[in-house]
Amino acid sequence: MHVELTNIEKTFGATRVLKGIDLAIKDGEFVTFLGPSGCGKTTTLRCIAGLEDPDGGSIVAGDRVFADAGQHKYLSPNKRKVGMVFQSYALWPHMTVEANIAYPMKRRRASRAEITKRVAEILEAVGMAQHAKRYPHELSGGQQQRIALARGLVSSQGLMLYDEPLSNLDAKLRIAMRAEIQRLHREFGVTSVYVTHDQEEALALSDRVVIMNGGQIDQQGTPEEIYSRPASRFAADFMGFENILSPAGGRARELSGGLKVLDDSLPLSGEGKTIAFRGKHVQAGTGEGEPAVALAGRGMIRDSVYVGEVRTATIVTPGEGAVRVAFPADSNRFGADGAETDFHVRATDVVALDV
């Protein structure tokens, strides 16, 4: 189901929580809202579900108008027929698994035969057919979340909404459930809108990631684009770019920390552009004679820490500068703490940020 959000605004008291959200979600697409706590992800999702009414803008899903603030028209949540899965599983404790899943269909006044058939199908799809007669308290957290997923799918006519559904599960189960959600998304041919503050989850699940900041969309793109080509300082920081550097005091070809910019094609001069790169992309050596080296500098290794697969460290550069590096723990790429080292970054690993 195609979903179109146009200029969505929402204010709670004196706080403008959504400041004009425009987003067109394609039929069958998996779109994730990603951002820090309080950026408005959940409020956007709740506006789509009908649990909040936007005070500005419109939401259209398929051929139905869910909300049109200009006309004060809001379709009631149960008429929207969207499936919702929350962080708290929100199952009825006094109902069996089967009855929990059947409940939304009963409310829709589906026939008994249809309910029996559909519930059996969905229980099979989420791998819970053998637990149909159990009560929620007799299930593990992961199993309860599967039932919540099944109930969402039963309620949904083409649109599934997820609000941090995996946050209460342990790390291993979270990864297994991600795969499950993706499989069900495809199998049922639904459109999915998912909210998380976990970047890895967003990258793993989505066709498109929408980064939100302060009630606005900061950037959107495929997981690859968002991960490797953030456009703003906020997106770069949020996606884990350890190094975000501004030109030093107006000297266009030099960055804070004495880093020399070697690649003329980097759009730094005169524009006050900020650049970003990941610690794992910092190479040892001057890079002299190598093609496409963007930046180079020299400094002293400090704070080298073993963190499993990788070791992280800081290279303290002249002035107040510091460059964060990460490298395979079994290599000794930059020497021990206190060693002086040259380093460089390739042009393909550097992004120039707009703001």
Ligand SMILES: Nc1ncnc2c1ncn2[C@@H]1O[C@H](COP(=O)(O)OP(=O)(O)OP(=O)(O)O)[C@@H](O)[C@H]1O
């Ligand atoms: N019913 C409400 N009344 C007043 N303020 C609210 C209400 N719901 C949300 N807010 C505020 O709106 C802002 C955005 O909240 P929202 O839940 O959309 O953020 P979020 O990005 O989903 O964050 P989180 O990941 O913490 O849930 C927050 O500052 C929050 O305190």
